[in-house]
Amino acid sequence: MRRILSTAAALALLAGSAAAVEPDEQLRDPKLEARAHSLSRDLRCVVCQNQSIDDSDAALARDLRIILRERIAAGDTDDQAVAFLVARYGSFVQLKPPIRGDTLALWFGPLAVLLLGGAGAAVYIRGRSPAKAAALTVSEEAELAELLERDEAR
Numbered sequence: 001m002r003r004i005l006s007t008a009a010a011l012a013l014l015a016g017s018a019a020a021v022e023p024d025e026q027l028r029d030p031k032l033e034a035r036a037h038s039l040s041r042d043l044r045c046v047v048c049q050n051q052s053i054d055d056s057d058a059a060l061a062r063d064l065r066i067i068l069r070e071r072i073a074a075g076d077t078d079d080q081a082v083a084f085l086v087a088r089y090g091s092f093v094q095l096k097p098p099i100r101g102d103t104l105a106l107w108f109g110p111l112a113v114l115l116l117g118g119a120g121a122a123v124y125i126r127g128r129s130p131a132k133a134a135a136l137t138v139s140e141e142a143e144l145a146e147l148l149e150r151d152e153a154r
Contacts, residue, residue, distance in 0.1 A: 021054060025062065027069050036069045039078055043068070043085060044095045052095060064093075 021040075027033040037054065043064060045056035053061040053068075064085065071081040082094070091097040091106075099107055136144065 021065060022062070025065050025069060027073060032069075032072050035078060036065075036072050039072075039082060040065055040068055042095050043082070044093050046089055046093060064089075 021037070027036060040054040041052045043053045045051045045053050045058050045061040045064070047058040047060050048056045051061075053064045068081055068085065071084055072078075076084065085093050091100070091103050097103045097106060
């Protein structure tokens with residue numbers, strides 16, 4: 001039983017760190033491959049959207065990894081290689097796009113929605129009037145007085 005658990009734990013650790021980079025995509029120069037790997041962790045798979053191209057198995061992610069490695073092998077700097085992909089796919093291809101005019105909604109949109117929702121809830125809660133008790137009829141007042149007299153008598 002212990003052996004099965006240790007094997008399962010080892011497999012779980014390996015599965016968590018697995019990357020989708022195929023051996024045929026990798027560059028021969030270890031320094032260039034390290035650069036490509038570092039950059040691809042910060043680039044978004046536009047199909048999967050919340051995965052880096054390094055982790056995605058999508059065909060487009062594979063194409064992006066290959067293009068990135070081709071640009072690095074051709075002598076592009078890291079900034080030039082990323083700029084090439086951003087020019088083709090927009091800022092969306094970056095997992096952490098820079099704060100610019102065209103990405104303000106991406107960065108601050110969720111906060112704005114949260115603040116507007118909170119303000120709307122506050123206005124709604126303040127706008128509600130407290131429940132008012134209806135006035136008692138003459139017979140209800142007499143019954144209440146009788147009940148209070150009985151209670152005081154005890």
